[in-house]
Amino acid sequence: MVRITDKEAICIVVLFLLGGSIVIGTGIEVTNDAWIAGILGLVLFIPFALMYARIQAIYQGRDLFQIARLLFGKVASTVIIAVYTWYSFHLGALVLRNFGEFANITTLNDTPLIVILLSFSIITIAAARSGIEVIGRISTYALPLVIFVLVFMEVLSLKQMKFNYIKPFFINGFQRIAEAGFTVFSFPFAESVVFLGIFCSLKKRDSAYKVYLTGMFISGIILITLTFVNTFILGPAVQDFYFPSYSSFGRIRLGNFLQRMEGTISVSFAVTCFIKSSVCLFVACKGISSIFNLSDYRVITIQAGLIMTYLAFIIYDNTVEMSDWALNIYPYYAIPFQIIIPLFIWIWAEIKNRRKNSKESEDRSEPREEE
C-alpha cells in the first residue's frame, strides 16, 4: 500500500480546508462578527475531528469503504459507500465550479465556463490518477507558497486596513453568529470527513489525531486571519462581494509601484482548489472501485473526472445561485455526511471494537484457568 508521511497529510488537510473557503470567504453573512463565527466553527469541529480520527485509529490501515464493509452487511455498506462516493464527487464538483466561476468573473471573462472547467480538471484528473503520494508531495511544496502569498498580501494591505471596522462586537446577535459558526463548521472544516477515504495511507496508528488537529488549527488560523483582513479592508461591505479576499487585495496601493495585486492571490486560490478537487476525485474513484470491487481505481479516473466537470458546469446557473447554495443550503445538505453517518459509524465501531477486545481477553484468560 502507498504510504504518506504525517507532514504530507497535514499539508493536504490544510490546503484542502483552504480550497474554496478562501475564494468565497467564511462567515461573511455576519460581516464584522465573521471572525467570531470562524472561531465558533473551529471549536465546534474539534469533537468531530477527534471522532473522525478515532474511527481511523480503530481501523488503522483501512479506508472508510473497507471500514463500512467490515462494520455493516453487504447492502448497508454498499449504501454507505455510495453515499460517500456521491458526497466526495459532489464536493469536488462544487470546488471546481467555485474556481471556474472565480476565474470566469475576475480574469477570463470571454472564455466559456466549460473550457475553464475542463482545463482545470485535466490537472485534477492527472493528480488523482497519480495517487495520494503525489498529491501529498505536491502539497508539501505548495503549502509554503500559499502561506507566503497570503502573508505577503496581508502585510502589503496593512495600509488599507481600518481597524475600527471590527466594532461593534456581537452586533448581529448570538443566534445569527451561531448560525454563521455552523456554516463555517460545515464549510470547510467538517468537509474533512472525506479524508476517511485517504488516511488508511498514514504510517502510524495515532497519526490521524495529529494530522486532523494540526491541519485544522493551521487552516483555522489562516482562515480567521483572512477573515480579519477582509473585515478590516472591506468593512460592512464584505458581504456584498462574491470573492471578498480577491476584492480586499485588489485595494493594495503602495504608491505607483505596487498596485492591483489581486492577481497574485489567484495563485493561492488555484493551488488550494486544485488540491481539494483532486482529493475529492481520488476518494470518489476509490468509492466507485470499492462498490464494483475493481482491482485499480485508476482505470476510471478520467471518466469520473469528466463527469465531475460536467456536474460542476450544470450545477448552478450563475454566481448568485452558487453563493446562495454555499451559505444557505450546503450546511444543511452536508449534515448527514458530516455528522449523522460518521457518528453512527463511530458508535458501531466502538461497540464492535469493545466486543472484540473482551473476547480476546477472555480467550487469553481461559488457558490460565485450565492450568
Add this chain to the structure above:
Amino acid sequence: MFVIVFVGYALLGIYEFVPLYKEKMWKEFYVNLGLTLISFTVAFLISINVKIQSPARLFEAIIYTLSGK
C-alpha cells in the same frame, strides 16, 4: 461543437479501452464503459446546448420541505 465531443471521446476510447480489452479486465472494462456512456451523453447534451436539470435543485427542494421554510 459536438464534432469535437465525438472526436475527443473516440480518442479517449482508444486510450482507455484497448489496454483493458487486451488485458481481459472485463469488470473494469464494463464499469468504465458505463461511466463513459454517462459522460458522453452529458457532454453531447452540453455541446448541443440542451439545458440539463441541476441535482442541486432537488436537494434544495428536499431541504426546504424538511425545514418547512
